Amino acid sequence: MLEVSGLRAGYGEVEVLREVDMDLGGGEIVAVLGSNGVGKTTLNNNLCGIYRPFAGSVRFAGEKITGRPAHKIVAAGLVQVPEGRRIFPNLTVHENLELGSYRRGRANRDSTLERVFTTFPRLRERMTQRAGTLSGGEQQMLAIGRGLMAEPVLLILDEPSLGLSPLLVEEMFALIGEISRQGIAILLVEQNVVQSLEIAHRAYILEQGRIVLSGTAGELLQNSDLKRAYLGI
Amino acid sequence: MLEFTILVPAVINGLLTGSIYALIALGLTLIYGVLHIINFAHGALLMLSLFGVYFLHSLAGIDPYVALLILVPAMFALGYGLQRTVIAHASHGKDENVLLVTLGIALIIENLALFFWRSDTRTIDVPYAFDVIDVGFAFLSVPRVAAFGAAFVVAGLLWVLMTRSDLGRAIRAVAKERHGARVVGIDVDHIFAMSYGIGTACVAAAACLLLPTFYVTPQVGNAFVLIAFTVVVLGGMGSFTGALVGGLLIGVVESLGGLFLGETLGQIGIFLVFIAVLLFRPTGLFGDRA
Structure with missing residues (x-):
């Protein structure tokens, strides 16, 4: 449903995203994980047409939407x-x-x-x-x-757990699962690695504007590099 | 010394004038609320509208009130086009640039008007210009009462538009949260231009209501726009209620100032009230608390 290939984007002269490739199918919950400042929100805003990517392509529901204005991308779902x-x-x-x-x-x-x-x-x-x-x-x-x-056909949630109490975070993630069951594909952009991987089917790990790791949520939870970097174990 | 028979007509006259100030200020406050700039071209656009009323009457014999149907949409289109083609492009998204561009537009329009139409003072002759109604305690000018009523109708229509339509909600949304507006699929550039267009249309309506009892010269906008700026700040930047109440208040203050201090000093009252309000309520009468 969503195919991103070779996406380069940033602000002015500064390149934030360097050749990002990713995809997402109907009914999936896919997480994009990474700490502050790795380009998660930049990715999201370039997918949505708030900013124009430097290069690369974004295809949504079979159509190329790269560089389209935000309101047309919303209209597409x-x-x-x-x-x-x-x-x-x-x-x-x-x-x-x-x-x-x-x-x-x-x-x-x-x-x-x-x-x-x-x-x-x-x-x-x-x-x-x-x-x-x-x-x-x-x-x-x-x-x-x-x-x-x-x-929406695809809903991008950018840090929905930010600034919420632990109890509300729990509730929020349960709710994301519920929305997904209504048939809406979800791209979850989060810092909260553990809880995101619990509800996501697949995930991409973003570091310094590059996808450094990707796989199913189960695989990633077992990955020793990821454990060391994000979970401290 | 001061009698009821002098004071009451003075207050009523002030309210009648104030309604026109309110209408001009409504347009200004709308543009300020959304674009976050003071529109320096407001006075020039008022002058242009007044010339529009003048020429429609003198060349085509169209009554100023009928001219509402032509000038309001025409000036809306001009305002929309100005924002979309000139202001948006020249500003590069910076508010302070928008300010300079509107000032530039004002200078160009005013000097073109001076060049083509000279600085003569022009008036139109309508049969009802000096009609009055006797309400017992005062004689009221018919065209000015009509202007008062029409100003409230326009303000009412604007209120309905802003609160009951998706366009109005989108305008209010863009005013406070541009990024959020983009996210829900609001075409922010279109909303900017719509706001500028509607603000300009308010000025056109004011011009049609004003000319039967007023005059037009290429500099006529300045006097009104200075008062409209005062009204907007006094009422609270971006507040519609503020523009309406502020306009009426300033009208009355000006009228009473003229009565007590004499015509030449009458406007001092406006600025005294202005300073007093800002001392006690720096955000204006109806402004959001900072």
Whole structure:
């Protein structure tokens, strides 16, 4: 469904991603793991058309989407839940969700909204509240709910566990599994290696802008290099 | 010394003038809210609209109120085009560049107007220009009352647009969270241009309501835009309620200032109120707390 080949990207003169190749099939949860500053968010924003890659190609659902503007990529069904949530603080929870279907999924807005409220009952309670007044966990739920409103084919989640309490992190990962079971492919961009590998089918390890390791989640959990680098054992 | 019969008409006249200030300030505050810049071309666009009303009337015999139907869409299109083709390209995404570009646009429009139309003061002759209605305690100018009503209709329409439509929600979303807006598939460049277009359309509406009782010269925009800037800051940058209330307040203050201090000193009142409000509420009457 998503095929990335030879992707080079960065900011101005600075190259952050150096020849990234990866792919993702329908129904999969694929994790992109790495510590701060290795290029995870840069990768994500180049897939989504927020930035233009220097070189390489991104194909989504059989079509080349490299260099297309972000709104056209959303229209095709590739939707991201950005790092730092980026909800609209001055709009109500309800308006935030409505804008989730601004470009895509507008025809089914009411029924999707009902589904999102079933998944996140808390958001229904907070419906008329300004999004900026929500707690961090609620904002993360809203960001994911907003992403779901576009009826995504592939949902990119950028660090959904960032800034959440351990209990909420647990809940968040359970929820990602639930979204996946609804038939949505998921690209999970995370620092949280252990919990990500528990729910992902496959994973890529990103270091210094390069994929240094990839495989099924089971293989990677057994990999001694990975254990040493990320798990400290 | 001051009687009810002088004070009340002065306040009412202030409200009538203030409604026009409010309309101009609404456009300015909308553009500020989304693009985060003060639109220096606002006064020049008002002047251009006034000339539009003038020429539609003098060359084609079109009534200023009918001209609303032509000028509002035309100025919207001009504003949309200006943002999309000139401002966006010249700014390279930097807010301070946008500021300079709008200043440049203002200079060009004003000097072209001076070149082509000279600095003569022009007015139009409409049969209802001096009609008044007697409300018992005051005589009110019919076209100015009409302008007052129309300004509120425009403000109401704008409110509905901003709160009830996806376009309005997208404009408010872009104002505070551009990256988030891109992520949900909002074409941010389009929203910038729509905001600039709607802001310019407000100015066009103000021009149509203003000209039956006012005049036009190539410099006419400056007086209004200075007051509109004051209104926007006084009401709270980017706040619609602030622009509306601030516009009316400034209108009344100006009118009463004229009454108490004489016509030439009347505008001092505006800036005294302005300074007083900013001393006690630095974010303006309805501004978000920083």
